[in-house]
Amino acid sequence: MEYYHEMDPRRPATPQRTSFLLAQVGALASKRFAEHTRTLGLTPGDAGVLRLLGRSPALSQRELADRLGTVPSRIVSLVDSLETRGLVERSRSTTDRRNYELRLTPSGQEHLARLRRVAEQHETELLASLTPEEAAQLHNLLQVLAAAHTLDPDLHQETGR
Amino acid sequence: MEYYHEMDPRRPATPQRTSFLLAQVGALASKRFAEHTRTLGLTPGDAGVLRLLGRSPALSQRELADRLGTVPSRIVSLVDSLETRGLVERSRSTTDRRNYELRLTPSGQEHLARLRRVAEQHETELLASLTPEEAAQLHNLLQVLAAAHTLDPDLHQETGR
DNA sequence: TATTGTTATACTCTATAACTATA
DNA sequence: TATAGTTATAGAGTATAACAATA
Numbered sequence: 001m002e003y004y005h006e007m008d009p010r011r012p013a014t015p016q017r018t019s020f021l022l023a024q025v026g027a028l029a030s031k032r033f034a035e036h037t038r039t040l041g042l043t044p045g046d047a048g049v050l051r052l053l054g055r056s057p058a059l060s061q062r063e064l065a066d067r068l069g070t071v072p073s074r075i076v077s078l079v080d081s082l083e084t085r086g087l088v089e090r091s092r093s094t095t096d097r098r099n100y101e102l103r104l105t106p107s108g109q110e111h112l113a114r115l116r117r118v119a120e121q122h123e124t125e126l127l128a129s130l131t132p133e134e135a136a137q138l139h140n141l142l143q144v145l146a147a148a149h150t151l152d153p154d155l156h157q158e159t160g161r
Numbered sequence: 162m163e164y165y166h167e168m169d170p171r172r173p174a175t176p177q178r179t180s181f182l183l184a185q186v187g188a189l190a191s192k193r194f195a196e197h198t199r200t201l202g203l204t205p206g207d208a209g210v211l212r213l214l215g216r217s218p219a220l221s222q223r224e225l226a227d228r229l230g231t232v233p234s235r236i237v238s239l240v241d242s243l244e245t246r247g248l249v250e251r252s253r254s255t256t257d258r259r260n261y262e263l264r265l266t267p268s269g270q271e272h273l274a275r276l277r278r279v280a281e282q283h284e285t286e287l288l289a290s291l292t293p294e295e296a297a298q299l300h301n302l303l304q305v306l307a308a309a310h311t312l313d314p315d316l317h318q319e320t321g322r
Numbered sequence: 323t324a325t326t327g328t329t330a331t332a333c334t335c336t337a338t339a340a341c342t343a344t345a
Numbered sequence: 346t347a348t349a350g351t352t353a354t355a356g357a358g359t360a361t362a363a364c365a366a367t368a
Contacts, residue, residue: 019284021303026187098326123180129309141299142182148290259349
């Protein structure tokens with residue numbers, strides 16, 4: 001159920017709040033993205049790992065967990081699965097043998113490239129009803145909100161609760 | 162884990178896509194709203210039921226499920242809980258005794274009023290970093306997106322899958 | 323002692339399917 | 346037969362806590 005994300009086509013008696021719309025449209029974006037990744041045989045979680053390892057090779061599982069805002073135990077099954085499918089490889093760090101260094105395999109890099117293409121397609125589809133100027137406006141407004149809510153240390157962090 | 166909603170304060174090497182930002186900020190809005198409802202002893206699901214019954218009294222559970230984009234079985238436990246707490250009451254329809262007619266009790270109406278106040282507060286907090294003009298702009302852009310994606314019958318519906 | 327990764331477990335949320343009662 | 350509501354169950358997704366290996 002979408003409770004707060006309700007998408008009833010009937011018009012509400014009261015005008016929708018912006019925060020409500022934001023949650024609705026944001027949930028739509030997430031859902032559509034998940035559908036796109038699924039066509040590649042990847043979950044959104046897989047996509048997050050591939051994206052980060054593409055940007056930062058040799059990450060440890062602990063670091064990966066921190067950056068994704070989750071716990072190390074969650075990373076284990078994610079990397080297990082990606083390793084089994086040959087997209088990611090673990091090698092022990094030579095300097096600290098507790099750590100793994102995680103890297104994309106060539107196949108993992110291909111998957112990441114495909115992922116970037118569907119992300120681009122997703123972006124295009126989602127914003128198709130906006131003019132380029134409107135899309136740029138939206139981008140800026142969202143960045144203001146993201147910055148305001150993550151950079152204020154007095155507010156609880158979004159990731160990891 | 163927020164995978165796609167990752168809120169890593171480190172700047173990404175590539176600029177964030179708007180769809181990504183939308184998912185991030187939307188998830189933030191949902192999470193903050195849930196925190197607000199929790200201070201009233203309500204889940205976001207509870208809030209959805211109260212809001213709809215406030216607007217449309219005498220709804221059946223089936224209708225409620227449809228409007229919230231979920232299945233009837235999900236409504237049962239939600240209404241059970243609200244009924245136990247004295248916020249909602251079930252009465253059998255006199256015209257078709259299969260249906261319930263759901264209504265808010267006076268206490269339910271008070272809770273709904275409180276809910277509206279925290280929703281207003283939530284809205285204010287979330288958008289505090291925008292000027293009124295920017296907030297209005299954001300509202301309009303989001304409405305365009307919401308309309309484009311729900312009114313097109315060729316695209317899968319967001320609610321209910 | 324502290325940290326990385328692992329396992330086992332549990333919890334939350336939600337959907338599916340079979341059932342009952344009414345129509 | 347069809348529909349409203351109910352129950353039992355199961356599946357995602359994710360977190361917690363205890364543990365082994367290494368530092």
